[in-house]
Amino acid sequence: MIDAIKEKVKELFDSGDIKGFLGLAMQNGHVAPHLYKKGDELDDMVLGDVDKPGDARYPLNKYLMNIASAYPEDTFGVLVRGCDERGLSTLYTWNQLKKNNVVPVGIGCPQELADSCECSKPYPEDMVAGEKAEGHEDTSVAEVDALVLSDKFSYWMDEFVKCIKCYGCSNICPMCFCNDCSLKCDELVKRGEIPPEIPVFHHTRAMHMVGRCIDCGLCQDACPSNIPLRTLYKKVNSIMDEQFDFQTGLRPGLRSPLNKIEPVEEGK
């Protein structure tokens, strides 16, 4: 699988299509996000699998935004999985990256990763390597949904109370790019107060994940308290799906219905 990716990256460099390729490298015994440039050896390139498939994934799109904002005229390649592709398409819609300046190099996730992520579409449309694994249902959401209301409330409060307010969920999130963050707005979240007020802190973030969350699961990986954030945002996504038939990033160019300001047609 990695050979096909290396081949593709080499091709892109040789044709002059890209100025750099943002992927992963095995360096100093660790998997690190890495920007390859023309002429660089690709020997240490990896896909982020160490003990389990995809256990060393990083929000490459987020780092790409940093590089692209400093070099807006240049075109970069980036390693993408299914979730990253949904991310890219949403970031284009939100004008955070320019489609013409990004060349995604896609890999499909193995079934094991797709299952553990409960990913609805574990492969990008444009795939250079990997398999087209089957999508998986949100069993984690169904499990919490099955609880009676009072139990559901205590389940979430018992999870939220573990929060140490590290902001890791937002810092790692490839879809968190606002200049003014609600989680840093004194009216909603008091500055300097630890632990954060619950459930306000987590609900504020969940609200802001509406139409944004691409279900990559990196927030849950980054949470030092192991709060099942992914389940929370999957629930948000499922509401968007049921109520508005909207799946973030799946249909390029489509904005979240909650971010549209336009008159509603009669009868709709």
Next chain:
Amino acid sequence: MDYRTVLTTCTYCGCGCNIFLEVLDGEPIGTIPCKTSPVNEGKLCIKGWNLHEFIRNKGRLTSPLLRKNGKLEEATWDEALEFTASKLKEIKEKNGSDSIGFLTSARVTNEENYLLQKFARGGVGTNNVDHCARL
């Protein structure tokens, strides 16, 4: 264009979380928790997440300061060490070893903490060694 992720260790406490500093054209722009680190497994506390921000902080000391005529002034390392050593010596001779105490730091390495207690016990001759958290 020079973009790198530099593997390093968080300096805030003794845990030793591994991070990558995101460095763009020589400027640190972000902190990335290292997922393959056995210490922090891709997680960080709020201080660690903001490591890149203090590196270029204007308030950081870049040289030793010595109080001269009631005012703190920049000094060379030689000057500062000379002053400290002679003062410590003077106090020890006048009031004895146990009139001096040493406070070590959570922000330095285990080895540096070892060196300080060695200096306190072997050099100055006191067991007055404690941790900065009890300051």
